[in-house]
Amino acid sequence: MAVTIRRLEGPDELESFDCGDEPLNNYLKRHAWTNQEKSSIGVTYVAIEESLPRIVLGYFTLATSSIPRDGLPKKHVRGLPPYDLPLVLLARLAVDRRFCGKGLGHALISEALKITLRVADEVGCRCVITDAYRDKVDWYARYGFIPIEGAAEIGPQKMFLDVRTLRAALQRR
Numbered sequence: 436m437a438v439t440i441r442r443l444e445g446p447d448e449l450e451s452f453d454c455g456d457e458p459l460n461n462y463l464k465r466h467a468w469t470n471q472e473k474s475s476i477g478v479t480y481v482a483i484e485e486s487l488p489r490i491v492l493g494y495f496t497l498a499t500s501s502i503p504r505d506g507l508p509k510k511h512v513r514g515l516p517p518y519d520l521p522l523v524l525l526a527r528l529a530v531d532r533r534f535c536g537k538g539l540g541h542a543l544i545s546e547a548l549k550i551t552l553r554v555a556d557e558v559g560c561r562c563v564i565t566d567a568y569r570d571k572v573d574w575y576a577r578y579g580f581i582p583i584e585g586a587a588e589i590g591p592q593k594m595f596l597d598v599r600t601l602r603a604a605l606q607r608r
């Protein structure tokens with residue numbers, strides 16, 4: 436598959452998208468465009484196949500946020516001032532179930548992490564955070580995300596990835 440990842444555009448076809456999770460389907464169909472274009476509270480990136488350039492195969496949404504310094508493990512905040520730490524929030528990520536297992540999830544998260552590094556270079560941000568479904572924790576861990584201790588035991592698991600870890604991984608390539 437020749438896949439491109441780009442910003443969500445108005446004419447994109449969203450109604451057929453089905454990742455098997457209603458809140459994630461609903462976000463893309465009902466809120467992603469407004470949040471991006473009108474409210475400026477989240478930018479959505481979509482994976483499309485070149486031969487069907489309006490059909491969304493997968494997406495992720497990024498926003499900025501912050502976390503109290505004590506919200507991250509001590510070894511990741513040593514030496515930092517007692518401010519809330521700026522971060523990139525990976526607010527949503529999903530692949531249409533008809534296209535799962537073909538590397539789209541990998542392509543999407545890799546792009547989200549590249550964008551995070553660019554943001555960190557331009558405006559400063561310490562980490563990327565996501566609220567992972569419990570059954571996806573191992574999937575995010577493959578990319579270096581670490582569960583944040585003390586997060587709620589039910590519902591999503593908050594996970595973070597330090598920007599310094601990301602930079603180091605990029606330099607090793």
Ligand SMILES: CC(C)(COP(=O)(O)OP(=O)(O)OC[C@H]1O[C@@H](n2cnc3c(N)ncnc32)[C@H](O)[C@@H]1OP(=O)(O)O)[C@@H](O)C(=O)NCCC(=O)NCCS
Pocket residue numbers: 454455456459528529530531534535536537538539540541542566567568570571572573574
């Ligand atoms: C999680 C998700 C994005 C993965 O997308 P994908 O396109 O299937 O992922 P990829 O093809 O890049 O990767 C598949 C690999 O991840 C592994 N994998 C899939 N689900 C996994 C899980 N829950 N835990 C650990 N590994 C998992 C597969 O075994 C496969 O491994 P391999 O590369 O060694 O063969 C997709 O399953 C999805 O959208 N699910 C529904 C929505 C969702 O739950 N989003 C996450 C919200 S927190």
